[in-house]
Amino acid sequence: MLTEHNYRLEEPLKSAVLAVLEAHVEPQLGKGLVSAGMVQKLALNGRRLELGLVYPYPCQSTYKETVMTLTKALAKLDVIDEVECEIDLQVPANPGNTNTAPIPNVKNVIAVASGKGGVGKSTTAVNLALALAAEGASVGILDADIYGPSVPLMLGVPDFKPVSPDGKMMTAANAHGIAAQSIGFILDDEQAAVWRGPMAAGALVQLVNETSWPELDYLVVDMPPGTGDIQLTLSQKVPVSGAVVVTTPQDIATLDAKKGISLFNKVNIPVIGIVENMSFHLCPSCGHKEHPFGTLGGSKIAERYHVPLLGALPLNIAIREGMDAGNPSVVAEPSGEIAAIYREIARKVGASLAKTGPQTGVSISISDDE
C-alpha cells in the first residue's frame, strides 16, 4: 500500500511510538497502522509528537475515534505531552483485472449490479456514491441503466443536458457534490429501451469514455439490471475494480443475485460484497421488526459464496420519498440511521478496494444446487 514515510524520531522513542501505532488495528483493513502503511510522518517538536496518518479509503465519520485513542495511548509515553495528528486521504488506483485501459482521471470503478430489476439497485448506487463522498472521497456516478435511467431524477438533475465544448468529450452534471452522467441525459426512455445487446453496450462504453470526468477516487456505475450480454460486455470493456451486488431477501431475487455474482466471476472481477435491500420493516408505532421478503437471503448468499454482506437496508418509505424528490437519504438526513448504514457500506467498499490489488480477485464457485 503506502510505503513512503518520513520518520524523524530518535530511538528508543521511535520504536515505542511505532509499537503503539502497530497495536492499533485499523478496523476495516484488519492490520496495525504501521503494517497497513498508514503512518507517513513522525516528528518530535519539543514535547509534542507530530503524527501524519494516511488513509487509503474514506472514513471521515470514524477516524476521529482512532485519533483520540492514539493520542491517549501516545501521551502515556514519557517524553510526549501532546500529539498533533494530521490525517490525509490517498485512495490508491485499482484498475481491476481487465486488460482495458483505465478511464482518465478515474482511480476506481465500482459496478453496482442486480440479477433482476426493481430490487433497489439504483437507490443503492446513488446512496453509495453519496456516502463515499460524505466520507471524504471525490466521486462520480454513471447511470448505465439503459432500461430505466433513474439517476437524473434521484439526484434532482432531470433536466441536465451535457455539452461538448471541444466536440469530443461531454460534460457531467454536478449533483449534491458528485459528478453524474446518465444515458437518460442524452436519450429519452423510448429511444434507449429499444437498443439491444451490442448496440446498447457500445453506447454505454462510449458514454463512460467520452465523459470529461473530474479527478475521481471512485466512479460508481449503476449497471443495467440482469446478467445478459450487455452486462457482460460492459464488465469486459470498462475497467471495473470491484462489484457490489444488490438483492432483496426474497428467494427468487437471491437466485438472481447468484447469477450476478457468477457474471463477475466469469470476467474475473472481484465481488466486493452484497447489499441486502428492503431487508426488514420497522413498525413506526411499536418498533416491531418484520421481514416481508423472508429472512437473511443476502447473508446466506454471502456465507455460501464467501463474499461479505456489506449491509442491510430496511424497507422504509423515507428511502423512496427521498429518491423521488431528488434528495437521497444520505444527503436528506445525513445523521440519520439510514445514512449511517450507507456510510458503513461505503467504508467497507473503499477499504476492500484498497486491500485487494488488481491481481487478488475473489474466486467464487457457483452451482445451482441449493
Ligand SMILES: Nc1ncnc2c1ncn2[C@@H]1O[C@H](COP(=O)(O)OP(=O)(O)OP(=O)(O)O)[C@@H](O)[C@H]1O
Ligand atoms: N429500501 C427501500 N425502501 C423503500 N423503497 C425503496 C427501497 N429501495 C428502493 N426503493 C424504491 O423502490 C423502487 C425501485 O428502486 P430502484 O429504482 O432503485 O430499483 P432498481 O433495482 O434500480 O430498478 P430498475 O431495475 O428498474 O432499475 C424505487 O421507487 C425506490 O425508491
